[in-house]
Amino acid sequence: DAGITQSPRYKITETGRQVTLMCHQTWSHSYMFWYRQDLGHGLRLIYYSAAADITDKGEVPDGYVVSRSKTENFPLTLESATRSQTSVYFCASSDSQQMNTEAFFGQGTRLTVV
Amino acid sequence: KQEVTQIPAALSVPEGENLVLNCSFTDSAIYNLQWFRQDPGKGLTSLLLIQSSQREQTSGRLNASLDKSSGRSTLYIAASQPGDSATYLCAVKGANNLFFGTGTRLTVIP
Numbered sequence: 001d002a003g004i005t006q007s008p009r010y011k012i013t014e015t016g017r018q019v020t021l022m023c024h025q026t027w028s029h030s031y032m033f034w035y036r037q038d039l040g041h042g043l044r045l046i047y048y049s050a051a052a053d054i055t056d057k058g059e060v061p062d063g064y065v066v067s068r069s070k071t072e073n074f075p076l077t078l079e080s081a082t083r084s085q086t087s088v089y090f091c092a093s094s095d096s097q098q099m100n101t102e103a104f105f106g107q108g109t110r111l112t113v114v
Numbered sequence: 115k116q117e118v119t120q121i122p123a124a125l126s127v128p129e130g131e132n133l134v135l136n137c138s139f140t141d142s143a144i145y146n147l148q149w150f151r152q153d154p155g156k157g158l159t160s161l162l163l164i165q166s167s168q169r170e171q172t173s174g175r176l177n178a179s180l181d182k183s184s185g186r187s188t189l190y191i192a193a194s195q196p197g198d199s200a201t202y203l204c205a206v207k208g209a210n211n212l213f214f215g216t217g218t219r220l221t222v223i224p
Contacts, residue, residue, distance in 0.1 A: 042203070042214040042217065043203075043214040044214075045212070048211070092212075102148060102163050103160070103205075105157045105160075106157055107157040108156070108157050
């Protein structure tokens with residue numbers, strides 16, 4: 001199916017464990033983004049990628065690592081999960097950052113760190 | 115840093131009423147503004163995209179306006195329906211980010 005998919009949809013993990021959230025898009029969009037959504041803060045950018053092998057920090061990157069070896073995939077890794085990283089994570093993609101194009105979002109991953 | 119504010123935070127209206135959701139932003143240097151809908155536990159669905167050079171966009175019962183100089187956008191929903199109940203988010207596109215407001219939770223009462 002065309003679109004942007006995230007996996008898993010739900011995840012419970014323990015403090016200190018490494019967790020990887022997956023994001024896959026079928027449009028070959030150049031830009032991909034990871035956001036977290038928390039009550040009272042709205043959506044905040046964690047990392048973004050302009051193309052394969054090009055990534056950069058967003059507003060709240062601490063504790064997260066990303067990679068983009070292929071255009072269609074943009075995994076987000078929590079190296080050592082903390083309770084403050086309990087959140088809903090959204091992946092997004094867009095065709096080009098500078099042009100006026102839409103951003104499309106995945107369904108989200110609800111992560112609970114206990 | 116870009117700050118995006120949405121007022122009101124929550125709104126309840128009877129079915130059939132026309133309504134306006136507001137979005138304001140502090141930095142007028144934007145590429146575009148996008149309105150999204152989010153249903154509980156779901157992802158974001160794009161409703162309308164207004165480019166920085168445009169004043170408004172329409173899709174069905176939805177009309178979004180943009181006044182870049184004053185840092186404001188409105189989303190007008192005509193003849194509201196219970197199915198319109200959701201959280202509506204506006205986002206402005208800067209150089210490397212989409213800056214989001216915290217949303218307006220809309221409830222349309224049958």
